[in-house]
Amino acid sequence: HFVWHDRRAGELDVAVIERPRLKQWLEMLKQHKLRAKAILPDLFILPVVEGIPTIWHRAAQVFVRTGPLSGFSCPESMAPLLIDNAFPEDAGEEERKARFYADTDDAGWHDTFTQIAESQPNHLLRHSIQEGLPLNLMQGYQDESMSSFARQWKRWRTAAVFALITLGIMAGLEGVQVWNLKQRLAHAETENLTRF
Numbered sequence: 276h277f278v279w280h281d282r283r284a285g286e287l288d289v290a291v292i293e294r295p296r297l298k299q300w301l302e303m304l305k306q307h308k309l310r311a312k313a314i315l316p317d318l319f320i321l322p323v324v325e326g327i328p329t330i331w332h333r334a335a336q337v338f339v340r341t342g343p344l345s346g347f348s349c350p351e352s353m354a355p356l357l358i359d360n361a362f363p364e365d366a367g368e369e370e371r372k373a374r375f376y377a378d379t380d381d382a383g384w385h386d387t388f389t390q391i392a393e394s395q396p397n398h399l400l401r402h403s404i405q406e407g408l409p410l411n412l413m414q415g416y417q418d419e420s421m422s423s424f425a426r427q428w429k430r431w432r433t434a435a436v437f438a439l440i441t442l443g444i445m446a447g448l449e450g451v452q453v454w455n456l457k458q459r460l461a462h463a464e465t466e467n468l469t470r471f
Contacts, residue, residue, distance in 0.1 A: 276416055280344060280409035288344040290316050290410040297412060311413060318346040319407030322374060322400045327391065328361045332377035343406035355384040362388070 276297055280288045297314070304311055321329040321340040328346075331338040337354040340346035341361050349357050362371050375390040428435075 276412065278410050278412055278414045288410060290412060292412050297416065313408060314412040315404065315407050316410065318348065319404055320399055322403045323406055327372055327374060329374040330358065344410055355387065
């Protein structure tokens with residue numbers, strides 16, 4: 276499933292997810308009676324400051340957010356090469372700054388840039404998440420459980436059942452009345468024939 280955002284003429288930001296994975300997440304939410312209006316790539320929980328990448332090193336995975344709608348994740352072994360590309364080529368040592376969070380300090384590549392400490396690294400920042408909303412993975416995604424007919428049907432199911440029962444009763448009463456009239460007509464015809 277592809278989601279894109281047209282930032283400038285000829286430049287698109289794109290997020291991609293496997294449909295079965297997205298469907299699995301939606302099923303899990305549905306089991307807990309939750310309906311998501313937005314699902315974002317995990318990079319967008321990281322705080323964003325224009326021009327300063329945010330790096331999160333967790334276990335053997337590294338997440339890097341380079342802008343409001345850009346970033347990547349990679350295995351730890353690929354991080355040094357890819358993080359070097361996150362900085363401009365002509366950036367000097369003092370310009371290679373990044374917000375940095377890690378659950379381990381033993382990686383040597385952590386020293387290749389200046390680390391800017393965050394006072395509360397465990398807090399989610401609302402504006403950082405909202406800046407990623409143009410790449411909401413729910414855009415354009417449709418399956419049978421999300422169709423507007425299915426949602427409207429569930430809302431009006433009880434009323435529709437009562438309406439069908441009422442129509443059935445009315446049709447039954449009408450049928451009984453037609454049958455009674457036919458019987459009376461047949462009785463009247465036989466009476467007329469015996470008189471004449």
